[in-house]
Amino acid sequence: SLIVGAILSKLTAKGDSSKKGGASSGKGRSKRASFSFHGGMQTLVDALHKEVGDSNVKLGTQVLSLACNCDELSASDGWSIFVDSKDASSKELAKNQSFDAVIMTAPLSNVQRMRFTKGGAPFVLDFLPKVDYLPLSLMVTAFKKEDVKRPLEGFGVLIPFKEQQKHGLKTLGTLFSSMMFPDRAPNDQYLFTTFIGGSHNRDLAGAPT
Numbered sequence: 337s338l339i340v341g342a343i344l345s346k347l348t349a350k351g352d353s354s355k356k357g358g359a360s361s362g363k364g365r366s367k368r369a370s371f372s373f374h375g376g377m378q379t380l381v382d383a384l385h386k387e388v389g390d391s392n393v394k395l396g397t398q399v400l401s402l403a404c405n406c407d408e409l410s411a412s413d414g415w416s417i418f419v420d421s422k423d424a425s426s427k428e429l430a431k432n433q434s435f436d437a438v439i440m441t442a443p444l445s446n447v448q449r450m451r452f453t454k455g456g457a458p459f460v461l462d463f464l465p466k467v468d469y470l471p472l473s474l475m476v477t478a479f480k481k482e483d484v485k486r487p488l489e490g491f492g493v494l495i496p497f498k499e500q501q502k503h504g505l506k507t508l509g510t511l512f513s514s515m516m517f518p519d520r521a522p523n524d525q526y527l528f529t530t531f532i533g534g535s536h537n538r539d540l541a542g543a544p545t
């Protein structure tokens with residue numbers, strides 16, 4: 337579980353685990369630690385975006401189908417990608433380009449909704465396993481420190497299913513985000529991230545706030 341992992345990695349971390357901008361150092365199981373960047377993981381995505389250049393990144397563009405023109409008789413090998421995008425130029429660019437290779441990193445459930453063709457004929461990806469993705473929502477709350485009578489210490493709390501049943505608690509757990517990553521909230525506030533949903537509370541993940 338994400339929450340267990342985050343809490344355990346904090347607890348097992350040795351040394352200055354609040355250090356930002358790099359992975360934890362050292363080898364071995366006891367040296368695992370959570371890390372992030374100033375500004376969160378988006379910093380990494382932004383850096384990659386900058387590196388490859390604006391014109392090579394197509395945001396808000398959904399891949400609908402992929403065609404492998406890998407007909408043994410055809411001289412032009414490669415992939416064509418058909419996309420839906422609010423940006424007309426992205427659509428056109430994809431339509432007119434052929435790609436040597438495609439690396440697919442979309443979740444399997446999304447890949448299963450895409451249409452694939454090989455040499456003009458439908459190519460069925462029936463070898464892909466069916467994965468049950470559990471719905472999960474996050475609730476982020478912030479409180480002024482002066483309003484919190486007893487400050488929470490540690491990195492978070494887990495609510496075992498038994499406790500959920502016994503006390504009617506519906507959340508899976510809460511990370512004390514501002515304790516784990518002090519730059520995430522203004523100095524005078526506590527920030528919490530609560531996980532809702534999972535296998536026992538599927539409907540709650542989509543419930544209105």
Ligand SMILES: Cc1cc2nc3c(=O)[nH]c(=O)nc-3n(C[C@H](O)[C@H](O)[C@H](O)COP(=O)(O)OP(=O)(O)OC[C@H]3O[C@@H](n4cnc5c(N)ncnc54)[C@H](O)[C@@H]3O)c2cc1C
Nearest residue numbers: 338342397398399400441442443446447450472473474531
């Ligand atoms: C609430 C939550 C908290 C988490 N917290 C942590 C954490 O603290 N630390 C940690 O290490 N991990 C965390 N994780 C796990 C981590 O987010 C995932 O393991 C990671 O994002 C998986 O990366 P991915 O690239 O495989 O998939 P994703 O991040 O899901 O990326 C897949 C991308 O494919 C795009 N896509 C889908 N279909 C199409 C299509 N047809 N065309 C074009 N694009 C498409 C999606 O829009 C998406 O951007 C968390 C996950 C959740 C849900």
